[in-house]
Amino acid sequence: MQITAEEIVPFLFLLMLVSSASAMICLGLYSRRYPGNPAIIPYQILMFSAAYWALNYALDLSTINLSQKIFLQEIRFIVIPFIGVIDLWLVLLVLHKAEWIRGWRWKALLILPVITVLAALTSRYHTLFRYNYSVDLTGPLPTLTFQNGPLFLVHIGFTYLLLIAGLVLLLLIREESHGIYLKQRILLFGALAFPTVLDIIFQIGGTPIHGVNLAPIFFWIVGIIYVIALFRFGFLDIVPIARSRVIEEMGMPMIVLSTDSRIADLNPTAERLLGSDSARIRIGQDIATAAASWSEFTSFCSSSEGRKELSKQDEEETRIFDASMELLYSSEGIPEGRLILLTDITTQKKLETEIRRSEERWRSIVDGAPFPIVITQISDNKIMFVNQRTIRQFNLSYDDLIGRSTECFYVDLTTRERLIATLQTQDEIDDIEMKMQAGDGRTFWVYASVRKIQYMSRDAFFISFADFTQRKNLEETLTSKNRELELVTFSLTETNKKLNLLSSITRHDILNMVQVISTISEIIKIEKTEPGLQKQIGMITDAGKTIQNLIEFTREYEDLGQKTPVWQNISQTLQSRSINQICSGITLITPERAVEILADPMLSKVFFNLVENSIRHGGNISTIQVSTDTEGETLKIIYEDDGRGIPQDEKLLIFTRGFGRNTGLGLFFIREVLEITGMTITEEGVPGEGVRFVIRVPEGRFRFI
Numbered sequence: 001m002q003i004t005a006e007e008i009v010p011f012l013f014l015l016m017l018v019s020s021a022s023a024m025i026c027l028g029l030y031s032r033r034y035p036g037n038p039a040i041i042p043y044q045i046l047m048f049s050a051a052y053w054a055l056n057y058a059l060d061l062s063t064i065n066l067s068q069k070i071f072l073q074e075i076r077f078i079v080i081p082f083i084g085v086i087d088l089w090l091v092l093l094v095l096h097k098a099e100w101i102r103g104w105r106w107k108a109l110l111i112l113p114v115i116t117v118l119a120a121l122t123s124r125y126h127t128l129f130r131y132n133y134s135v136d137l138t139g140p141l142p143t144l145t146f147q148n149g150p151l152f153l154v155h156i157g158f159t160y161l162l163l164i165a166g167l168v169l170l171l172l173i174r175e176e177s178h179g180i181y182l183k184q185r186i187l188l189f190g191a192l193a194f195p196t197v198l199d200i201i202f203q204i205g206g207t208p209i210h211g212v213n214l215a216p217i218f219f220w221i222v223g224i225i226y227v228i229a230l231f232r233f234g235f236l237d238i239v240p241i242a243r244s245r246v247i248e249e250m251g252m253p254m255i256v257l258s259t260d261s262r263i264a265d266l267n268p269t270a271e272r273l274l275g276s277d278s279a280r281i282r283i284g285q286d287i288a289t290a291a292a293s294w295s296e297f298t299s300f301c302s303s304s305e306g307r308k309e310l311s312k313q314d315e316e317e318t319r320i321f322d323a324s325m326e327l328l329y330s331s332e333g334i335p336e337g338r339l340i341l342l343t344d345i346t347t348q349k350k351l352e353t354e355i356r357r358s359e360e361r362w363r364s365i366v367d368g369a370p371f372p373i374v375i376t377q378i379s380d381n382k383i384m385f386v387n388q389r390t391i392r393q394f395n396l397s398y399d400d401l402i403g404r405s406t407e408c409f410y411v412d413l414t415t416r417e418r419l420i421a422t423l424q425t426q427d428e429i430d431d432i433e434m435k436m437q438a439g440d441g442r443t444f445w446v447y448a449s450v451r452k453i454q455y456m457s458r459d460a461f462f463i464s465f466a467d468f469t470q471r472k473n474l475e476e477t478l479t480s481k482n483r484e485l486e487l488v489t490f491s492l493t494e495t496n497k498k499l500n501l502l503s504s505i506t507r508h509d510i511l512n513m514v515q516v517i518s519t520i521s522e523i524i525k526i527e528k529t530e531p532g533l534q535k536q537i538g539m540i541t542d543a544g545k546t547i548q549n550l551i552e553f554t555r556e557y558e559d560l561g562q563k564t565p566v567w568q569n570i571s572q573t574l575q576s577r578s579i580n581q582i583c584s585g586i587t588l589i590t591p592e593r594a595v596e597i598l599a600d601p602m603l604s605k606v607f608f609n610l611v612e613n614s615i616r617h618g619g620n621i622s623t624i625q626v627s628t629d630t631e632g633e634t635l636k637i638i639y640e641d642d643g644r645g646i647p648q649d650e651k652l653l654i655f656t657r658g659f660g661r662n663t664g665l666g667l668f669f670i671r672e673v674l675e676i677t678g679m680t681i682t683e684e685g686v687p688g689e690g691v692r693f694v695i696r697v698p699e700g701r702f703r704f705i
Contacts, residue, residue: 009140010061013209016217017058023223024051030230038098042090049079049086050195054216061141061212069144070124070133077120081113081155084162087192091166094188095173109162116155128152136211143211156203163196187229191222253321253342256328261287261301264337273312273342297323301340309345319346372446372465374406375455381405384455393467396439411435411443419450423461427452436465445472565677567596567703570637573604574626579611586615589625595635598701600676609666610639610693618643618691633699638692645687654683677701 028047031040053076060072088109092098101109119129128151136145170189198215201207207214253270257263263285266274274291275281281290288298296310300323310321322343328336366373372390376383386401394401394409410416415434422429431447438444446465453462571590579588588611597603607626614621621643629636646654653659657668674681678698685692 013141013212013217014058014062016220017054017061020216020219020223021051021054021058023220024048024054027223027226027230039090039093042086042093046083046086046090049083050216050219050222052076052079054219057213057216060144064135064137064142066133066135066144069135069142073130073144074121074123078117081116081120081159082110084159085109085113088162088166091169091188091192094185095169097169097173112155112158116151119151123149139210139212141209141212145211160196160200163192167193167196184229187225191225191229194222194225195219252344255287255340255342257287257301257338257340259335259337263287263290270342300325301338310342317346319344320349321345369464371467374463374465375453376406376461376463378452378459378461381407384458384460390465393444393465394436394438395442400439409436409438411437419448423450423452431466444469563601565598565600567598568601568603569594569596569705570626570628574607576604576608578604578608582608582612582615583624586621587623589623589627591626591628591637593628594705595628596703596705597635597637597679597697598677599679600673602673606670606673607639609670613666614641614643614691618645621690631696635697635702637695637697639695640685640690640692642690645685645690646683647687651683655681 024047028044028051031044031047034040056072056076060069060076063069063072089098089101092100116129119126123129123131126149127147128149130146130148130152132145132147134145136143167189170185170192195215195218198218199213202213202215250267251269253273254265254267255263255270255274256265263281263283265283266281271281274294287301291297291301294310294312297312300308300310305325307322307324310323312319312321322345324341324343326339326341328339330336367387369387369389372393373385373387374383374390375385383401383404383406386398391398391401407413407416412435415432419429419432419434429448429450431449433445434448435443435445444467446467446469449464449466451462453460455462571594574588574590611624614624618641621641624639624641627638627640629638650659655667655671659668671681674695678701680696682694682696683691684694
């Protein structure tokens, strides 16, 4: 379906009206960021009024119903009559001239707008405002036609008078100096003048669109101007202040003297300072006459001094002023006069006196401190202050210490260099250990704390010492004893190695003899067939095997805890050759997620013994599964098989030495290996459904890879 130009134009105008209203609302809401600016209130009212006008006009142009159009026009004039007053109010606040419409003037300005609102709302019943309403459909948009009454013409004239007055004031009044304020004013002028001109064109019948007022339609252009003013030039944020007002309201007395010492200008503060109830200061008066009661000031005015402290006796107190004098020159470089500024420093002087008293109290406190305190100048490292404790610590007099470089008190200068390098990147250091040297050559150890401070208006280090020489001597004694203990430990280690060697040799010899007993028992068992003798020989054979197993266990137990724990991958340990050999025909499932634990190197024997225990006592098992899980900060290694399990009454006994049908050392050995690195093992399986051994690994002794 093809869209005609007659359909596009109304849509575009309505879209611009909605856009204009949206822009005005956004600008009004955004201005809430500047609550301290007095111009915010009229600015916000103006923005929301413009948005109301645009939305009302959009509804007006959207309907062809005469009654609806008349109603929309009536309620539109609830706002429009006040726009001229709001514009003028905004301009006067921006120009700092709001006092021009205070009091009765403000109320007088509102009389005619209020009358206009009442006349507009009742226009159906009289001809004072508008009458003879009809709908004009000849243009691109349906517009309301009417005849204007006398009160409407008064309203238009009054509104345009206020709008033009505000624009003229923006052009004529200029007391601020910086160019950015001129740009703010130009943008504000454009934002106010643009819709005013469009409305005037509409009122005189010169609108290019038949019957349509373009002012509310193009409020979006006004919005663009305000956006530039707000974000580029700080409108509502950077508020101009008239230079004359700065001088008038300045709390510092300012006096301008001509070349012949006559008063050319002065601000109210200076006038109050020099004048009295009986004599008023006048422009053109000789300064010697005007300030006759303040001889010190008049002498300064006639001197060539650029700066001086002056005192003035008032009825209640003596006031101190910092007086400065600057020569004023014309653009040709000819002297035109002198500018005198007086800064009241009475409070500062009182504060300085109090600071001096505080310093005296501080010095007495620091002098009584039970530890040495030194203040050194950063620039040359010279001592500026020491307390009494420092004098006693270094065995030197106050005069010998003040002004002396601290380098001579360091036993090791590299400590001082390291200290200075650290203080270049940070303002304080605590408890740095150093060895110092007293004036009599005695050395001592201290903990030093250093702070950067201002002392006597200079950058300085505040250093406090804590003597720990006795503790240092004790530490050296302990270190010496530790060395002796290490030698003893080394001797014990060597002795232990020799004992282990002897144990290994002895174990080898015992095993050989046990092997002889076993061999002879087997021979006798073959040769002698008597039942009683066969039973006794079997007992000898079993006893020999038990002795052999015990001797083999001592070989393993001999290495327990002798080596440093290492990180071991559980899956790789389970895939060792020894475990694979005994798992023939059994499915061995290893953990899905790779994990390492810090354990004794004999960890492989732990899993070997677990697998062997399952095969030996589990019955016809087909599957062994090892998995991992976390329990808080602890790792759980879960070993399970599908065998017969362990009876409930044996769960707490299986890890004790000697329990079991063989040597009773397998699970006992497992527990011992695990406890070396803080691990525990428990049996949590269900009898008849297989074993479930849970090894718990503490935090810090496992890692996932």
